[in-house]
Amino acid sequence: MDDLVIARSLFGTTMGFHIIFATLGVGIPLMILCAELLYQKTKDKDYAIMANRWTKGQAVLLGVAIPTGTIAGVQLSLLWPGFMEVIGKVMSLPFQIEIYAFFIEALFMSIYVYAADRISPKMRILSVSLVLFGATASAVLITNVHAFEGTPTGFRIHNGEIVDVDPWAAFFNPSFLVSAGHVAVSAFTTGAFMISSIAAFKMLKNRSQDRVYKFHRKALILGLTVGGIFSLLTALNGHESAQMLHEYQPEKLAAAEGLFDTQDYAPLAIGGFTDKETQEIKYGIEIPWALSFLAGNSFDTTVIGLNDFPEEYWPPLFVHTLFNGMVLIGSFLIFLAMVGFVWNKILKRPHFPKPLMWAFVISGPLAILSIEFGWIFACTGRQPWVIYRILKTEDVVTGSTQIGLLFILFSIVYVILAVAVSLVLRYYFKRHPVEKELDYSSSESSMKI
Amino acid sequence: MTADSLLAITVLWGFVFIYAVMATMDFGAGFWSMIYINKEKTNATNIANRYLSPTWEVTNVFIVAIVIALVSFFPGATFILGTVLLLPGSFILILLALRSGFLVFSHVAKDYEKSLTYVSGISGFIIPGLLMLVLPITHGGYIEVVNGVHQLQFEKLFTSPNIYAFIGFAITSTLFLSSLLLADYSNVADELDAYKVYRRDALTLGPISLIMAFLIMITLRTEANWLYSNMMNYLPFLIGSVITFFIAGTALVIPSGRHKGRIGRPRLAVIAVTIQYLLASYAYGRAHLPYMIYPDVTIQSGFTHPNTFRALFITYIIGFLILFPGFIYFWRLFMKDKRYLKQSEN
Ligand code: HDD
Ligand code: HEM
Ligand code: HEM
Numbered sequence: 001m002d003d004l005v006i007a008r009s010l011f012g013t014t015m016g017f018h019i020i021f022a023t024l025g026v027g028i029p030l031m032i033l034c035a036e037l038l039y040q041k042t043k044d045k046d047y048a049i050m051a052n053r054w055t056k057g058q059a060v061l062l063g064v065a066i067p068t069g070t071i072a073g074v075q076l077s078l079l080w081p082g083f084m085e086v087i088g089k090v091m092s093l094p095f096q097i098e099i100y101a102f103f104i105e106a107l108f109m110s111i112y113v114y115a116a117d118r119i120s121p122k123m124r125i126l127s128v129s130l131v132l133f134g135a136t137a138s139a140v141l142i143t144n145v146h147a148f149e150g151t152p153t154g155f156r157i158h159n160g161e162i163v164d165v166d167p168w169a170a171f172f173n174p175s176f177l178v179s180a181g182h183v184a185v186s187a188f189t190t191g192a193f194m195i196s197s198i199a200a201f202k203m204l205k206n207r208s209q210d211r212v213y214k215f216h217r218k219a220l221i222l223g224l225t226v227g228g229i230f231s232l233l234t235a236l237n238g239h240e241s242a243q244m245l246h247e248y249q250p251e252k253l254a255a256a257e258g259l260f261d262t263q264d265y266a267p268l269a270i271g272g273f274t275d276k277e278t279q280e281i282k283y284g285i286e287i288p289w290a291l292s293f294l295a296g297n298s299f300d301t302t303v304i305g306l307n308d309f310p311e312e313y314w315p316p317l318f319v320h321t322l323f324n325g326m327v328l329i330g331s332f333l334i335f336l337a338m339v340g341f342v343w344n345k346i347l348k349r350p351h352f353p354k355p356l357m358w359a360f361v362i363s364g365p366l367a368i369l370s371i372e373f374g375w376i377f378a379c380t381g382r383q384p385w386v387i388y389r390i391l392k393t394e395d396v397v398t399g400s401t402q403i404g405l406l407f408i409l410f411s412i413v414y415v416i417l418a419v420a421v422s423l424v425l426r427y428y429f430k431r432h433p434v435e436k437e438l439d440y441s442s443s444e445s446s447m448k449i
Numbered sequence: 450m451t452a453d454s455l456l457a458i459t460v461l462w463g464f465v466f467i468y469a470v471m472a473t474m475d476f477g478a479g480f481w482s483m484i485y486i487n488k489e490k491t492n493a494t495n496i497a498n499r500y501l502s503p504t505w506e507v508t509n510v511f512i513v514a515i516v517i518a519l520v521s522f523f524p525g526a527t528f529i530l531g532t533v534l535l536l537p538g539s540f541i542l543i544l545l546a547l548r549s550g551f552l553v554f555s556h557v558a559k560d561y562e563k564s565l566t567y568v569s570g571i572s573g574f575i576i577p578g579l580l581m582l583v584l585p586i587t588h589g590g591y592i593e594v595v596n597g598v599h600q601l602q603f604e605k606l607f608t609s610p611n612i613y614a615f616i617g618f619a620i621t622s623t624l625f626l627s628s629l630l631l632a633d634y635s636n637v638a639d640e641l642d643a644y645k646v647y648r649r650d651a652l653t654l655g656p657i658s659l660i661m662a663f664l665i666m667i668t669l670r671t672e673a674n675w676l677y678s679n680m681m682n683y684l685p686f687l688i689g690s691v692i693t694f695f696i697a698g699t700a701l702v703i704p705s706g707r708h709k710g711r712i713g714r715p716r717l718a719v720i721a722v723t724i725q726y727l728l729a730s731y732a733y734g735r736a737h738l739p740y741m742i743y744p745d746v747t748i749q750s751g752f753t754h755p756n757t758f759r760a761l762f763i764t765y766i767i768g769f770l771i772l773f774p775g776f777i778y779f780w781r782l783f784m785k786d787k788r789y790l791k792q793s794e795n
Contacts, residue, residue, distance in 0.1 A: 056557075063553025066509055067546035073513055077520055078538050081531035088524025089754045095517045096761050100768040102510045107775045110503035115782045167760040399598030400535040413543050417550050424554045427561075 007079045007397050010407040012379070016372055017414045018072050021065035023371050026139050026184070027191015028058045029132040034222060036125050046215050049437050050222075051128075053429075054195070059113050060425055064417050071410070079403075082396030083386050089162050090155045091148050091170045098141040105134025139187060140180040144171065146378065147179040151248045152387050178244045182237045186374065188230040190367040193333060196223030197364030200357050202434075211438055220360065221344060227363070228337025235330050239294065246295035249388060250304040252381045255315040256323040257291055258284070259305045266291040266303040271324055274317040279307075281320070315381045322377040329370040336363055453758055454748045457522040458741075460765065462734050464518055468511040469730075470626070470723065472580075475508045476573040477627020479552060483570025485646065486563055496635045496643045498556070503783045505552060512545075521761055525751030526741040533592055533601040534583065541579045548572040574620065581619035585612050588673035589743035599745075611665070611672035618661035625654035629697070629722060633715035634784075641711070648713055652701055659694060662729070675743065679736035686732035690725045697721035 039047035077084045108130040154170030199220035206212045245253040258274040258281040268291040272284025292301040386393040482497035548569045555565035632647035669677045700718040705711035739747040
């Protein structure tokens, strides 16, 4: 393998690992805030216990989110020095502002975790809101750099020199709001469904214990409600993302849909695999006209196919499968939340049927999978460009060799961290079962984290 | 050197200095909490952990802030540094990841606290030594251009006495500074046993770190003479730094002003040592200019686009105004609040 491929694999692995914890770092604080607010409103101790336990879990996840993020940030300069040279000159604002967001998050996370018993409920809610704000802002800002890579603005390259730099124009590049919005709402979706997963799993295991079952049922309903709202927003906004691609990166959309010939009334292909030889989607289902409608809100929108681009500009064609995976999971999550709502609010049944419960259990991992699909699609679909139509990935990669060794070492570290974090979480929650806290709360009034 | 690039390098230097102090504290505290883990009754480990738990995350942001400030202010230097630091940088990242992860895990999984603390303590002890390597690498002599690519010459690196002096200094001054700061912290918390332990450690390690500093200067003379002779132009700062070192030492052996029977004024010692490091690093930093990486990159040649610099600088001011109250609140909750300082573990 050449160094470029290894560098890509290494960076992709780092990001793919970081994103799991980073997404939860955005999504779970929202759930904590919801639980804190519900506690203040209903005075139901269960919500305070939820906030407390989720915070503990989040604090452990931070132990991986932060170092892997640090790796990601430094690795950008180590692996893609040519890219960061351009970013430094043109697009460093989001990175810089992100630092302030990190500070806000770090300061108030520590305050929320280690000083919870010394500050007032109002201060607690303010702290957790600021944690949420900091985490969301950092996600939005880092995504902005990614958005800039797809729709670069605010500079020109003249004789190899970067000229006419307008950092704010680069900051407010055309896809910023759409992309950043998508990342934020999909992170909220993921956090909420992750909570639902755990709650549903615990309900399946604790059918007999009424008190514990009720506790988890509350968490499940909260998770499904928040998840339902945000998965709907994710899909709506995803639709806009696709239209943004139609306008700014047509070959990416064509690859996502496996469309080779430019046409109006273009069909939407769902599922299947793109076959380069026969130029068609194998084993997929075609919905006539739907792609044209998706891309431009009318059936006669002309969608450009891959054949209108030189083949060297084609993104890898497997992104079609990733894109479909993301959309399919997104639709499934909306469906799940709706079924849950109907069952609980309209039919008013106290128990969910077992298959539905198992569907809830897998919803969180599926949401994470969707995040992975979305990102790999977005980054790999940009190939061969690192900055669309301006800078090629192969021109920015480090000249140093020895990347293979690093790929192995970093992979080992990620495996160690993944195993350790799972064991530690398991250990902690086994040691501190919710039953104990539920018993406590009836006798003791103050709580400690 | 324009005013802008000078301003930018000053901000960067400021970050490096703050990080150096916070990180020595952070890594050192991790180390001491490992060393004293079996001496339960002195509470030395608890003191270290009480400091470490809320602060490591904030400290970590500073290292990210340094990298970002470097990339955004000096993208030209980033290119070469990113290329040559691929290997050492990656090793630092790997150790940092293990250390942060296991630090958090050790606080949560109490039954395995000891073995987990060893992982975080040992990796935290190696990191400062590796981080410090970046400085001599910028002094020139260790980078060669091979096939148009800047490459680090590892053989030269690992046969240079100057490199070992820097590593030795990094490790000893990490341990010195952190034991001093922990002495102060335990003094405020009235943990007398811990205070005694940390005061003793500071008194032992201080002279060793000073010797290391002298070793750096001696080896610098032959290895990077341009820097050595530039630093000699700032001799008064260096002398001042040695004087403040002795002031700190004195502060640790005179009787306490506030508490009867206690020996040492650790707060005064901390202030003196901070000034010591400020003076020394100012002399080093000034002597280093205008080079970022000798002799390839100066702060002018590596500088970012002026428009970007202006926009960045505005965000710095706004960011500072927003964050400052947050830092004050944080400080009050964890560094001054006796309820926090004096609580027992669990
Ligand atoms: C829970 C996760 C999740 C879910 C359910 C969806 N997405 Fe998504 N999607 C992401 C998580 C995500 C992401 C990981 O956050 C990405 C990667 C890059 C980005 O900006 O967001 C993304 C990217 C992304 C892009 C590419 C943007 C680019 O290349 O810059 C498009 C066109 C869509 N999405 C469209 C959709 C549609 C039509 C969905 C319908 C349900 C959908 N997404 C559901
Ligand atoms: C966090 C989720 C992310 C994941 C899972 C991810 C995944 C990937 C993958 C798989 C690659 C390799 C592409 C290939 O060669 O096929 C890649 C490349 C890259 N990504 Fe992302 N990415 C993520 C986020 C980001 C963000 C937020 C940025 C912007 C700062 C970014 C910038 C890059 C760059 C600069 C490259 C290397 C150059 C290139 O291959 O184009 N990535 N990423
Ligand atoms: C879009 C994908 C990404 C999202 C949503 C995201 C989000 C986050 C979040 C929420 C955190 C804080 C973790 C926590 O405290 O809970 C974090 C940490 C971090 N992330 Fe990412 N991140 C993404 C991609 C990246 C990329 C591409 C980089 C590198 C340029 C990066 C660099 C960092 C750094 C340096 C940290 C550690 C900050 C600290 O020291 O506190 N992230 N990320």
